[in-house]
Amino acid sequence: MVMTTGLLVACGSSDDSDSEAVVVYSGRSEELVGPLITRFDSNGMNLEVSYDRKATQILEEGQASPADVFFAQDAGELGRLSDAGLLAELPTDVTEVADPQYRPGDNNWAPVTARSRVLAYNPDEISEADLPAGIDGLLDPKFKGQIGYAPTNASFKSFVTALRVLRGEDGARDWLTKFLANDPQAFEKNGQILDAVNNGTVATGLINHYYWAAAVMEKGEENVPSRLHFFADDAGSLVNVAGVGVLESSPNKEQAFDVVRALLNDDSQRYFAEETGEYPIAVDVPLAVPGLPRLNELSPPQLNLDDLADLDGTEQLLTQVGAL
Known part of the structure; x- marks a missing residue:
């Protein structure tokens, strides 16, 4: 259900319906990433996704933010949150996926697409x-x-x-x-x-x-x-990136880290290359438009x-x- 507040609730499977939902603030539009979120739902994740969110809202909410994950359209927004001490350090299996030139120095967020x-x-x-x-x-x-x-x-x-x-x-x-x-x-x-x-x-x-x-x-x-x-x-x-971070205040960090991993898995990365025309950051696949340079050719x-x-x-x- 899409509510007037822009909140989309994607409930997990019956096996985990009693587990606490991971709250995702998305700076990316529902039109762009909603179909991918639906895939996460079908794989049993219990997510509440609120679209059209910005770093400024999280900065205002501070440690009281209900968000567990912030999926940002821009590296600058994630940098603002990191500088404010609001993002948790990500596991190494997440931080080492991308080319070093697109990673942050503090490993507090991960690039998803470029x-x-x-x-x-x-x-x-x-x-x-x-x-x-x-x-x-x-x-x-x-x-x-x-x-x-x-x-x-x-x-x-x-x-x-x-x-x-x-x-x-x-x-x-x-x-x-x-x-x-x-x-x-x-x-x-x-x-x-x-x-x-x-x-x-x-x-x-x-x-x-x-x-x-x-x-x-x-x-x-x-x-x-x-x-x-x-x-x-x-x-x-x-070349800028859309990226994702986990809030330091999140009580669901392990589940939130799994959301980050899901955005970086091969299926999700191919979705971006084939459906949105963005450069995948974790797999080397061409875009669905012949003639466009690959990321490493820019x-x-x-x-x-x-x-x-x-x-x-x-x-x-x-x-x-x-x-x-």
């Missing part, structure tokens, strides 16, 4: 040859009014956080100021940006790759007008994902420059 920042573009509006090598090229007047972005979205904020880390506060402020002066078109979500690129409202858009991949899997590449442009060794090629900037935790500083900067 996604790359990309520039979606409409070949009818701009040729591939005219696409920039990096985000500085988007400051060219030829892109004036022709770039879609989502300033309030977590993925754009993480990109800006990465920009702050890579270029410093002054460098990030300078780029944002020039970017906004080029009249980019603001949208609420990545999917809306992609729709605008597809219909020619804007020529390009800054999104995460899997929105395009999911559209292609649903409609066929011939029915999706846009294409993807991958930057290399640039803030615009940030060229992200050299960045520790732990450094994406300062979302407050990013929101302050975005407010200062007028993006929020």
Whole structure:
């Protein structure tokens, strides 16, 4: 049952119906991960999943949070909770699954999937040859009014956080100021940006790759007008992760650790590759869209994902420059 609060209760099998449910706060949407949660239910897990949750809520709840597990869409949110001492250290069989470049230094959360920042573009509006090598090229007047972005979205904020880390506060402020002066078109979500690129409202858009991949899997590449442009060794090629942590205050840590293990098992990892278009973090399988690079073929900037935790500083900067 989906209630107005966004709470989905998935009861386990009759054998464990009397056991205490593991409460999962999900920053990932029900549309994206609900079918996977249903698989967990069929395997006998007793879960209560509450969707559209954010780290800020857990920070407010503190040690009194009812959540056992937080499945976040962004490394920065998990970093905030870890910095606040609210996450438990995970078992080594969980922490050693992912490539070291996508793991946190403190082992307090685990990456589940990865996604790359990309520039979606409409070949009818701009040729591939005219696409920039990096985000500085988007400051060219030829892109004036022709770039879609989502300033309030977590993925754009993480990109800006990465920009702050890579270029410093002054460098990030300078780029944002020039970017906004080029009249980019603001949208609420990545999917809306992609729709605008597809219909020619804007020529390009800054999104995460899997929105395009999911559209292609649903409609066929011939029915999706846009294409993807991958930057290399640039803030615009940030590879961020969705990840999961167990709250230190959880009274059900062992069961919560099993939820983490379930997200990282082969079945779940293939679900993300085949159903959502995200890069699986624990198995080396290609995405269901031919032609897209594999995770190990991407060229992200050299960045520790732990450094994406300062979302407050990013929101302050975005407010200062007028993006929020």
